[in-house]
Amino acid sequence: MNAILNRLATPLTLGLFAISTISGVALFLHVGQGYFHAMHEWLSIVLLAPFVLHVWKNWNPLVIYARRGALLWPVLASVAIAVPFAWPALSGKQQGGSPAIPMRIMMRAPIADLAPLLKMTPEGLQTALAAKGYKAASTQDSIEKISGEHARTALYAVLPKGR
Structure with a gap:
């Protein structure tokens, strides 16, 4: 078992960390999200196994770091850096979310239901859409029904300006 640990723990940790880093940077920069999202999530979970092996392999040096106090400050700093990112969700004050979800709901809603959200009458919204080339029966x-694959463009065309 020790031979396997010595041969695999560090190289697997390094390899999966490199993949996690590259995919994480790509996600941060909003590049290739379709390619990287699942890869980043799953391989970061897989990274836990070689990480545990790496810690097991290097347990004695880790204990020495802990006894000298050299481990405490980096761990506390890491937690201090992470807390502000988690705080909005933990405190219940998180805002935002994916704007695609309400947009999809708006595109699929009947014009009669959507119009009040846009501070219009259903007939006014129907007329505004017709003026943009989208005729509703x-x-x-x-x-979505009247504009097909151009539903997003049609919705943006009738959204009040400044939103």
Whole structure:
């Protein structure tokens, strides 16, 4: 078992950490999210196994670090850096979320239901859409139904300016 630990723990940790770093930077920069999102999540979870092996392999040096106090400050600093990112969710004051979700709901809603959100009458919204080239047969039609793959463009065309 020691031979396996010595051969695999550090190289696997390094390899998976490199993948996690590259995919994390790509996600941070919003590049190739479709490629990197699942890879980053799953391989970061897989990274835990070689990390545990690495800690097991290096347990004695880790204990020495802890006894000398050299481990305490880096761990506390890491937690201090992480807390502000988690605090909004922990305190219940988190805002935001994916704007794609409400936009999708708005595009699929009947014009009659969407109009009050846009501070318009259903007929006014139907007229505004028609002026932009999107003709609805009734106010029960959705923006998605009348504009097909151009639903987002149609919705943006009738959103109040400044939103």
